[in-house]
Amino acid sequence: MARSREAGLALISIEHVNKSYRLDGRAVDALRDVSLAIDEGVLLAIAGPSGSGKSTLLNLIGCIDSPDSGRIVIDGNDVTGRTPDQLAANRARTVGFIFQTFNLFPMLTARENVEYPLLQFPELSAAQRRDRVASFLRLVDLTRFARHRPNQLSGGQRQRVAIARALATKPRIVLADEPTANLDHDTGSEILGLMRAINAKYGTTFVFSTHDERVISAADRLVRIEDGRIRALAIRSGVKWRTVRPLASSDGPGRQDERQEGRQEGREEGREEGHAFEPTAPRRAALESSA
Numbered sequence: 001m002a003r004s005r006e007a008g009l010a011l012i013s014i015e016h017v018n019k020s021y022r023l024d025g026r027a028v029d030a031l032r033d034v035s036l037a038i039d040e041g042v043l044l045a046i047a048g049p050s051g052s053g054k055s056t057l058l059n060l061i062g063c064i065d066s067p068d069s070g071r072i073v074i075d076g077n078d079v080t081g082r083t084p085d086q087l088a089a090n091r092a093r094t095v096g097f098i099f100q101t102f103n104l105f106p107m108l109t110a111r112e113n114v115e116y117p118l119l120q121f122p123e124l125s126a127a128q129r130r131d132r133v134a135s136f137l138r139l140v141d142l143t144r145f146a147r148h149r150p151n152q153l154s155g156g157q158r159q160r161v162a163i164a165r166a167l168a169t170k171p172r173i174v175l176a177d178e179p180t181a182n183l184d185h186d187t188g189s190e191i192l193g194l195m196r197a198i199n200a201k202y203g204t205t206f207v208f209s210t211h212d213e214r215v216i217s218a219a220d221r222l223v224r225i226e227d228g229r230i231r232a233l234a235i236r237s238g239v240k241w242r243t244v245r246p247l248a249s250s251d252g253p254g255r256q257d258e259r260q261e262g263r264q265e266g267r268e269e270g271r272e273e274g275h276a277f278e279p280t281a282p283r284r285a286a287l288e289s290s291a
């Protein structure tokens with residue numbers, strides 16, 4: 001798993017990416033010259049107002065959409081312009097996606113939705129798949145709802161199915177578009193705790209888009225995006241954020257200037273080590289059995 005880490009390369013490298021959409025004959029610039037290097041094992045929050053380009057950026061990283069120009073390299077592979085189908089097997093093992101709108105299959109039960117991506121893995125027997133699905137449904141506390149179809153689940157429950165589905169393949173990267181937006185406060189905190197526990201246990205890289213300060217405070221990297229541009233980039237340093245700035249284009253693609261700017265972001269976000277985002281005992285047990 002540590003190929004990119006060993007080589008000192010970012011796991012995800014976004015280089016001078018531009019993306020615009022056409023709407024009523026007019027171009028809407030969703031991303032403008034975005035460069036960003038994401039290291040393996042980080043929990044990165046992409047924060048910004050509605051319409052700032054967060055989902056667009058996640059969709060490009062997840063190869064759901066392709067940039068107009070620029071390059072996206074994941075684990076040393078240039079994925080720019082490739083479709084999910086072209087990347088098929090490799091992508092399923094690399095990226096798990098939690099969509100803003102969940103994208104569950106309406107005709108499949110919760111259990112079948114979580115099982116679906118595992119069908120691509122020939123090395124898993126039916127029994128192993130069943131165990132894997134059961135442990136991930138337990139992880140998101142949905143064992144009792146395994147036979148429910150999406151329209152028989154609440155918004156938060158659907159989101160938890162989507163989370164279990166994204167995690168069940170044990171991908172190296174999980175992309176989560178507003179993972180707490182449809183969850184009540186306690187469930188949102190638990191889901192964040194779960195993601196942090198998975199990050200700590202498996203070194204899974206998480207990239208979230210969010211408006212939620214709790215998601216930001218669970219993260220260890222922060223990108224602020226506005227109007228399609230990266231405005232600030234910060235690295236957690238204890239309970240504070242150390243702001244680093246993206247390099248100017250002439251400094252080379254996809255690298256950040258890691259020099260300390262000597263100023264903190266205004267907020268002092270406590271990560272509240274050890275309690276606020278801890279998974280509950282049953283979820284912790286499920287996490288242990290999902291290994």
Ligand SMILES: Nc1ncnc2c1ncn2[C@@H]1O[C@H](COP(=O)(O)OP(=O)(O)OP(=O)(O)O)[C@@H](O)[C@H]1O
Pocket residue numbers: 021022023028029030048049050051052053054055056057209
């Ligand atoms: N398919 C599309 N067609 C036209 N314009 C689009 C399309 N998708 C996104 N946009 C536009 O691109 C810009 C960025 O959208 P995006 O969905 O990335 O924002 P966002 O930061 O995820 O917002 P939110 O917080 O509301 O989810 C917006 O101005 C949006 O209207």
Ligand SMILES: [Mg+2]
Pocket residue numbers: 054055056100177209
């Ligand atoms: Mg969005």
